[in-house]
Amino acid sequence: MPAAVELRGITKRFPGVVANDAVDFEAAEGEVHALLGENGAGKSTLSNILTGLYRPDEGEIALRGAPVSFTSPRDALDAGICMVHQHFRLVPPFTVAENVILGDHRGEGKKLMVHPRRIEQRVAELGRRYRIAVDPRARVWQLSLGEQQRVEILKALYREARILILDEPTAVLTPQEADSLFETLRVMADEGRTIIFISHKLHEVKAVSDRVTVLRGGKTVDTVQTKDATQRSLAALMVGREVALAERVERAGEVGAPVLDVRDLWAAGDRGGDALRGVSLTVRAGEIVAIAGVAGNGQRELAETVTGMRPAVRGEVAVDGKRLHSGDARAAIRAGVAHVPEDRLTTGVAPSLSIASNVVLKSYRGKSVTRGPLLRLGAIREHAAALIERYDVRGGGPELPARRLSGGNLQKVVLAREFHGSPRVLVVASPTRGLDVAAIETVHRYLREAAADGVGVLLISEDLDEIRALADRIFVIYEGAIVGELDARTATVEEIGLLMAGGVAE
Amino acid sequence: MIRIERRLAQPKWLSLAVPIGSVVVAFGVMTVVLLVTHHSPGSTFRRIFDTGFLGSQSLNATFVAATPLLFTGLCAAVAFRMQLFNIGGEGQLYAGAILGAAAGIALGNHSGWLSVPAMIAAGAAGGAALALVPGILRAFLSTNEIITSLMLNYVGALVISYLIFDSQSYWRDTSSPTAKVFPQGKNLPDAASWPAAHVGSLFLPFGLIAGAVVALLVWILYTRTRFGFEVQVIGDSPRAASYAGMRTRRKILAVMALSGAIAGIGGASQDGDFRHTLDPRGLTTAGYGYAGIVIAALARYNPFAVVLVAFLLGGIQNAGFALQGADFPSGLVGVLQGLILFCALGGELLIRYRIRFARTGHAAEAAA
Numbered sequence: 001m002p003a004a005v006e007l008r009g010i011t012k013r014f015p016g017v018v019a020n021d022a023v024d025f026e027a028a029e030g031e032v033h034a035l036l037g038e039n040g041a042g043k044s045t046l047s048n049i050l051t052g053l054y055r056p057d058e059g060e061i062a063l064r065g066a067p068v069s070f071t072s073p074r075d076a077l078d079a080g081i082c083m084v085h086q087h088f089r090l091v092p093p094f095t096v097a098e099n100v101i102l103g104d105h106r107g108e109g110k111k112l113m114v115h116p117r118r119i120e121q122r123v124a125e126l127g128r129r130y131r132i133a134v135d136p137r138a139r140v141w142q143l144s145l146g147e148q149q150r151v152e153i154l155k156a157l158y159r160e161a162r163i164l165i166l167d168e169p170t171a172v173l174t175p176q177e178a179d180s181l182f183e184t185l186r187v188m189a190d191e192g193r194t195i196i197f198i199s200h201k202l203h204e205v206k207a208v209s210d211r212v213t214v215l216r217g218g219k220t221v222d223t224v225q226t227k228d229a230t231q232r233s234l235a236a237l238m239v240g241r242e243v244a245l246a247e248r249v250e251r252a253g254e255v256g257a258p259v260l261d262v263r264d265l266w267a268a269g270d271r272g273g274d275a276l277r278g279v280s281l282t283v284r285a286g287e288i289v290a291i292a293g294v295a296g297n298g299q300r301e302l303a304e305t306v307t308g309m310r311p312a313v314r315g316e317v318a319v320d321g322k323r324l325h326s327g328d329a330r331a332a333i334r335a336g337v338a339h340v341p342e343d344r345l346t347t348g349v350a351p352s353l354s355i356a357s358n359v360v361l362k363s364y365r366g367k368s369v370t371r372g373p374l375l376r377l378g379a380i381r382e383h384a385a386a387l388i389e390r391y392d393v394r395g396g397g398p399e400l401p402a403r404r405l406s407g408g409n410l411q412k413v414v415l416a417r418e419f420h421g422s423p424r425v426l427v428v429a430s431p432t433r434g435l436d437v438a439a440i441e442t443v444h445r446y447l448r449e450a451a452a453d454g455v456g457v458l459l460i461s462e463d464l465d466e467i468r469a470l471a472d473r474i475f476v477i478y479e480g481a482i483v484g485e486l487d488a489r490t491a492t493v494e495e496i497g498l499l500m501a502g503g504v505a506e
Numbered sequence: 507m508i509r510i511e512r513r514l515a516q517p518k519w520l521s522l523a524v525p526i527g528s529v530v531v532a533f534g535v536m537t538v539v540l541l542v543t544h545h546s547p548g549s550t551f552r553r554i555f556d557t558g559f560l561g562s563q564s565l566n567a568t569f570v571a572a573t574p575l576l577f578t579g580l581c582a583a584v585a586f587r588m589q590l591f592n593i594g595g596e597g598q599l600y601a602g603a604i605l606g607a608a609a610g611i612a613l614g615n616h617s618g619w620l621s622v623p624a625m626i627a628a629g630a631a632g633g634a635a636l637a638l639v640p641g642i643l644r645a646f647l648s649t650n651e652i653i654t655s656l657m658l659n660y661v662g663a664l665v666i667s668y669l670i671f672d673s674q675s676y677w678r679d680t681s682s683p684t685a686k687v688f689p690q691g692k693n694l695p696d697a698a699s700w701p702a703a704h705v706g707s708l709f710l711p712f713g714l715i716a717g718a719v720v721a722l723l724v725w726i727l728y729t730r731t732r733f734g735f736e737v738q739v740i741g742d743s744p745r746a747a748s749y750a751g752m753r754t755r756r757k758i759l760a761v762m763a764l765s766g767a768i769a770g771i772g773g774a775s776q777d778g779d780f781r782h783t784l785d786p787r788g789l790t791t792a793g794y795g796y797a798g799i800v801i802a803a804l805a806r807y808n809p810f811a812v813v814l815v816a817f818l819l820g821g822i823q824n825a826g827f828a829l830q831g832a833d834f835p836s837g838l839v840g841v842l843q844g845l846i847l848f849c850a851l852g853g854e855l856l857i858r859y860r861i862r863f864a865r866t867g868h869a870a871e872a873a874a
Contacts, residue, residue: 309748330751339749347749350742357735361750364735373731 002065004029004194005050005081005163010059012045019045021218022059027163027211032185032195034205034226036238037215038436039407043198046215047165050196051083052076063163077103080162084152084169092141096134096151097123100158126157130184145172145296153184164188165196170204171462172295175497182208200238201465202231214238239437255472256285258321259456260306260337260425265315267305275301277480278315283425283456288447290471290488291460294500298480299460300342303429306458307339308332319425333362336424340414340431342460344407348414351403355393356384358402359417391416392442408439415446426450429460444470464493478502520857525804528853532845539841545834557828558821562707567827569714570780572820574599576717577772578798579805579812581633584724585765587807588741592762594640594655595769596795597662598633602770604666605632607677607691607777607784610698621697625774626716633770634763636662641762645755651762659795666786677784691783700778713775717816720768721809728809737761769795797823800847803854819843 003026012020020042027033037043048054050061052070061068063079070076090099097119116137123136132150140148149172156164166185170178185195185208199205205212205226212229214221214237221237260283269275275298283289293299304310306317311327318324319335332339341347349358360369360380369380384398391412395405402410411431418426428447432440447470451457461467467474471488476499484499537547557564578595585592592598606629613621636658643649669675671689679685679692700712728734740747740757747754772794781788801819805811826839 307749308751328751329748330753333751341749343745346743347745350739350746352742353738357738361739361746364732370732373733375730375732375735377730 002062003027004064005196006062006065007046007050008060008062010046010049010056010061012049012054012056018218020049020056023215023218023220025213025220025223027194027196029162029194030189030192031210032189032197032208034209034212035196035198035215036200036202036205036212036234038200038238039434040217040436041215041238042218043215044167045218047083047167047196047198050076050163050165051081074105077159080160081165082156082159082161082163083165084149084156084167086167086171088145088148088152090140090148090151093139095137095139096143096154097136099140099151100136100155104159122158123154126154130157130187131180132184144294146174146177146294149173149181157188161193163194163196165198167198168200169197170199170201174294174500175464175493176501177294178204202234202238205234206231216240235437255287256454258282259285259319260458261316261318261321262306263316263318265302265305265317266313267301267310268313269298269301274313275480276305276312279477279480279482280315281458281475281482283458285424285454285456286451287473288451288457288459288471290467290474291458291477292464292467292474292496292500293462293477295462297477299429299462299477301480302477303339303341303427303458303460306332307337307427309339333421336422338418338421338423338426338455340411340418340426340428342429342433344410344414345403349402349410352401354384354399355388355396355402355405355413356381356398358413359384359387359398359420361417363417363421387413387416387420408435408442411435411439411443415443419446419450423450423455426455426457427460428457430462431459432461432463432466440466464496467496468493476500521806524853524857525806525850527856528804528849529846531852532842532849535845535849536842539838539845543838545838550829550834553829554822554825556825558825562709564821564824566709567824568817568821569709569711570820571824572817573711573713573717573775573779574772574792574794575797575801575820575823576714576721576813576816577775578769578794579801579816580717580720580724580798580809581765581769581772581795582798582802583805583807583809583812584728584768585761586802587728588737588757588761590644590741590758590761590765591652592637592640592655592765593652593799594637594658594662594766594795595772595798596793597655597659598636598766598769599773599776599795600662600666600789601632601636601766602629602773603632603776603784603789604669604677604773605629605770606774607694609774610694610777611676611692613695613697615695615697618697618699618701621695622700622712622778625698625700625778626771629770629772629774629777630767631770633766633768633773635766637762637766637769638759641759641766644762645758663786663790666784666789670784670786679783691785694777694782698778699782700775702779711775711779713772713779716771716775718813720771721813724768724809733757733760769798797843800843800850803847804850819846822846 006026008024010020010023023042023046025046035043045054049056052073052075068079091102097116100123101119120136127133132153134147134150134154140151149169169181173181189195197209209226211223212226212234213223216238262279262281265276265279266274267276279302281289291299291302301310305312308324308327308329308331316323319337322335324335325331345351363369364375369376381398388398393409393412395409402413405413431443435443447457459467459471468488474486474488474491474496475482476484476496478500479502486495540547540550558568559565578599581595581598582592606625609624609628610621613624639658640651640654643654644651669677670691674680677691679690702712703710703715728737736752736757739750739752740754744754776789777784797819801812801815805815822843829839830836
C-alpha cells in the first residue's frame, strides 16, 4: 500500500539559507508520525510546503502514490491536509461553530445562508466522538488556549482531514491536557488518518508516536521506530552529538535575605479584567523561584507588573525592602530589577537598531556612555564589542541590526545587557523558548551563575523540564492567582500539572 | 507567475538606487502623458531643467521655491522618524506665518537684530502649539494623529483667511480706502525683512540657510544625543522603549512640538523672506505642507537628503511656473509632481520586498 503522504527530495531555499535540503519523509495511514528537530532544523518549512503555503524549489509530494502540486493552501485543504498551527488561526469574536465552517467551501460554509444549528449539532457530535468537548456556541475569545486548540482540531475533523499536522501542540497545555490530546490523536489515527506531530520535546514524541523522523540542519537524519528509540538516542540524532538532557544541577551558593517581595499584586489584562489576582511571593538572594503555569494565566502580566511595565491595580512590589513606584519601568531598573522578556525580538530589543544600541538600551543615560546630552558612540561600540566577546555572541559585530541575529545569539545580547547592570533581581520569562539545545545549555548556565552571584531569579516558564532543572521553589499560577507552592526537589510532574489545571494541592 | 517576497536583508545601495529609479520612472510615465497631450517631451524636460537649475536666475528662483519645502520636509521627516505621522505641516506653517507676522508688525521698525529672531521664535511657537494639539491627543488618548493633524490643516487655512478677509484683525491692512475693498495684510516693517546672502550672482534667502542649519541640528539631535536615541527606539519598537523605561508620552509631545516648530519657522520665513505680509491666498494655494510629506518620503526621513530633495522639487516647481502658459496647462505640472510621489511610494515597496518571477507548475511537469 502506498504511503498516505510521501515527500521526496524536497529542497526549499530562502535568501542565504537552505531551509530544506533534499528532505525525504513518508507517513503511513493510521500512524502518528513525529517530526523531531531543533528550531531551525526545517520542520516548519516542511510543514508549510505540505500545506501549500510554500512551493518547494525541488522535489515532489505524493499522496497515496499520486503526485500532487499545491499552488495554494486551499489545494492542500482540498486534498485533505489540515494543520493546527502554534498560533491558532481563529476569529475571536466568532462562535466555535462559525470558526469551524470558516473557509469551508464545500458544505455548509459555501451557502449564502448559514444555518448555525446544523453546524452546532455536527460540531457537538464530533466533540463527543473524539472526546474533545467544546461548546459550539461559545465565542472563541472566551475559550482557554487549550480549548481553542480543540476548535482547531474540530475544524480539521469537520473537513474530514486525512492528514493532520500539529505544530508543537502541547506548548499551551497542562501535562494532563496533553495526555488527553494524545488519546484523541490515537483515536484519529486508529480510524486510518495520518497524524504528523511536530515537536522538540522528547518525552512527548516517545509517548505519542509510532515512528519518528529526525531533521537536522534542513536534512533528514533518520526515520526510526519509536519503540526502538530512547530519549537519549533521539536527542543524539537531533543534535548530532551526545547531549546532557536538562538535568538538575544542585547549586552551592547560599540563599540570603529576601530581595524581591510581591504583596497581594493585582493587575489588569490588556482586554480589561483582572489578569493578576492577588499574587504574593518572595524571592531571596541566590535563589531561583519558578512560576509554572499554562500559557496565558497571567505570567506575562506578572513579569510586566513586577518590572514596572504595567501598573498595578492594587498591591506592591518591593526590592530590598523598598517599595517600587507602580508602572514605572525606569524606577524598577534603577532599583536593580533586570528583565528578560518572553518576547525578545520586539520587547527585549529594538530589532532594527544595532547590537551596540541595544546593549545600552537601558544604560544610555549612564555617565560612561554620555557627555552632556551627547552620546559617546565610540564608547558604546567598544562596550558592545566587549560584551559580544564575553558572551560569545555570534553572527556579527556591534553595528549589526539585532533582528539579524539568531534566537540564541539575540538572547545572549539580552542576557549580557541585563547581567551587566549588576542586578538584584532578575525576572526571566520563557528564556529558552525557540532556542536550540546548545543555546539552552548556555542560557541555563548563565541563570545558575546569576543565582550563584546572589541575584534573586524569578523564572517564569511553561516548560516544566526547565523549571525542574533550575528552580529551588515552584509557584503554580492559574487564572492570575498563585494556587500552590512546591519544593522543586520533591515535586512531581503530576502534582505540578494538577495545580496548573486549577486543581487544589493536597 | 509573479511573486512578491519580503526581503530578509536590505542592501545599502537600494536606498540610493530606488529613489533615483523612482524619479526616472516618473519621468518615463510623464513622457507618455506629454506625448498623448501633444507636447514634445524632449523640449519640455529641457525647459524644466533650464528654468529649474541652469543659470543663476533659475537657481535663485529655485531657492525661493525650495525654502518652504525644506522646512515642511524636515517637519514631516522629524516626526515620521518616530512613526509619528504628523501631516499637519501645512497648518503648522500657517500658524507660524500668523505669529511670525504678528511679531514682525508688533516690533515695528527698530532693528532686524530684534525682529528676525523674534519672528523665528514666534513662528516656531505657533507651529509647535498647533502640532501639540494632535500630540497631546495622541499621547494621552491614543488618538490617531494622522487624522487630527490633517483636520487642523483646514482649521489653519480657515483661520488665516478669516484674519485677512473676514475680520478687521491686527494683521489686516485697513489704512487705505482700496485696502478696505480689496482685503490684504499689513505690510511688514523693513526691519522684519530677513536678510539674504549674496554669493556671486546667487541670492540665498535667510530662510534657506536657516533651514539647512535646522537640518544639521536635527541630524545631530537624532543620531548623537540621548533624546535621539530614545526617538529611534520608540520609532522602532514602542514595547522595547517602555521595557527600557523610556517616557514615550513626553517624547511624543517633544517630537510633535519640534516638528510643528520647524514648519512654523517655514511660515515665518514666508513672511520675512518673501511675502512681507500675511498672505493667506498665496500660502493656502501653495500646498507646501503636503509637498513636505512627499519630500520626507523621498528623502527616507534623512535630514540631509531632505535638503537635496527640497532643492530638486523646488526646481521642478519653479520650472512649473515658467512652463505654464496657453499651450501648457498648469495641471500637467501637477501631474508630474504626482507621478514622482506615486513612483516614490511604489519604490518603497521595492526596498522592503523583492519581486520574483517564478515558473509555474514545474512540479507537475516533473511528474508527467
